[in-house]
Amino acid sequence: MSSTSALTRSRDLIRDASLVWLASGIVSISFGAIAVAGGLPVWVPVVMSLVVYAGSAQFSAVGVLLAGGGPIAAAATGLLLNTRTAAYSLAIADTLGPGRLTRLLGAHLVTDETVAFALAQADPVRRRRAFWVSGVGLFVVWNAGVLAGALAGGALGDTATYGLDAAFPAVLVALVLPTLRADARIRRCALLGAALALAVTPAVPAGVPVLLALAGLVLHGRKGVSA
Amino acid sequence: MNATVAVILALAVGTYAFRLVGPALHGRVELPARVQELLSAGAIVLLAALLATGALTENGGFAGWARPAGVLVGGVLAMGVPPLGRSRAWGRKAPFAVVVLAAAGTTAVLRAAGVG
Numbered sequence: 001m002s003s004t005s006a007l008t009r010s011r012d013l014i015r016d017a018s019l020v021w022l023a024s025g026i027v028s029i030s031f032g033a034i035a036v037a038g039g040l041p042v043w044v045p046v047v048m049s050l051v052v053y054a055g056s057a058q059f060s061a062v063g064v065l066l067a068g069g070g071p072i073a074a075a076a077t078g079l080l081l082n083t084r085t086a087a088y089s090l091a092i093a094d095t096l097g098p099g100r101l102t103r104l105l106g107a108h109l110v111t112d113e114t115v116a117f118a119l120a121q122a123d124p125v126r127r128r129r130a131f132w133v134s135g136v137g138l139f140v141v142w143n144a145g146v147l148a149g150a151l152a153g154g155a156l157g158d159t160a161t162y163g164l165d166a167a168f169p170a171v172l173v174a175l176v177l178p179t180l181r182a183d184a185r186i187r188r189c190a191l192l193g194a195a196l197a198l199a200v201t202p203a204v205p206a207g208v209p210v211l212l213a214l215a216g217l218v219l220h221g222r223k224g225v226s227a
Numbered sequence: 228m229n230a231t232v233a234v235i236l237a238l239a240v241g242t243y244a245f246r247l248v249g250p251a252l253h254g255r256v257e258l259p260a261r262v263q264e265l266l267s268a269g270a271i272v273l274l275a276a277l278l279a280t281g282a283l284t285e286n287g288g289f290a291g292w293a294r295p296a297g298v299l300v301g302g303v304l305a306m307g308v309p310p311l312g313r314s315r316a317w318g319r320k321a322p323f324a325v326v327v328l329a330a331a332g333t334t335a336v337l338r339a340a341g342v343g
Binding site for chain 2: 016019020022023026027040044047048051052053054056057061063065071074075078079082083084085086087088089090091092093094096103104106107108110112115116119160161162163164165166167168169170171172173174175176177179180181185186189190191193194195196197198201202203206209210211213214216217220
């Protein structure tokens with residue numbers, strides 16, 4: 001590989017990653033705004049974003065707190081949602097790189113977006129670079145966005161008016177569609193898993209449906225049988 | 228200790244522990260290729276389920292039509308989005324931000340028009 005093409009590849013990576021950052025930035029602003037508009041002090045969403053750093057868990061924990069569900073329910077819901085990061089960290093462990101400190105730092109950057117972004121790269125070197133570029137950038141953008149949203153807070157009014165609740169699922173659509181289109185085995189598993197998750201959602205606590213979706217992996221045949 | 232601080236601390240410590248599972252086992256346990264393959268597939272399955280439940284449900288019930296309609300519009304635009312990292316092999320695409328803004332915009336317009 002010539003240095004020119006390496007440079008071009010890095011630029012492509014940053015360009016693609018910056019679009020994920022922009023999208024997540026919108027989501028993070030809505031998180032900060034929702035938390036403060038709901039009556040929490042500014043430091044709660046800001047500190048939570050820095051130390052928990054997991055979008056869907058933050059949304060659900062704040063949602064439970066604002067709904068008066070109590071601290072134990074809020075923490076349990078968030079933790080249940082985040083059990084999936086254990087599966088992500090296993091899938092991505094190879095990618096983080098050598099060295100204890102690298103892995104300790106990298107672990108905190110494991111999110112839906114960064115894992116999807118890294119796994120979309122075929123080549124291991126590029127995959128590692130993709131993880132770190134998207135991960136560090138996302139951490140900065142996410143926390144800056146939450147701070148901005150929290151400071152804007154009540155001034156934004158009801159965030160549902162702007163359709164911001166559609167932003168996070170839309171980010172996930174853009175991230176998983178390429179893999180779902182390219183891999184028939186994973187597509188079958190994902191469809192079954194999503195159907196299972198939707199079916200049980202009314203009956204079980206938040207976080208459980210997504211975990212049950214893993215049962216969809218039964219359709220992941222040993223050989224590449226196309227559907 | 229303030230209850231909100233306790234929630235944040237519990238979430239932070241627990242979440243970081245989950246995230247350490249992979250790096251902690253790495254190099255100590257040799258995972259068979261088949262398991263690695265299933266883990267990668269599992270990550271995508273989790274993301275897809277998160278997307279489906281996030282688009283369609285709210286507090287255990289239906290989220291209303293406006294949100295899934297917005298996500299659907301984003302999805303249609305994203306169909307033109309190439310697999311990340313192989314972008315030059317594909318034609319015109321809607322950038323990520325367009326996908327997300329179109330989704331939010333569609334949902335907002337539908338709500339303004341009175342759709343739930």
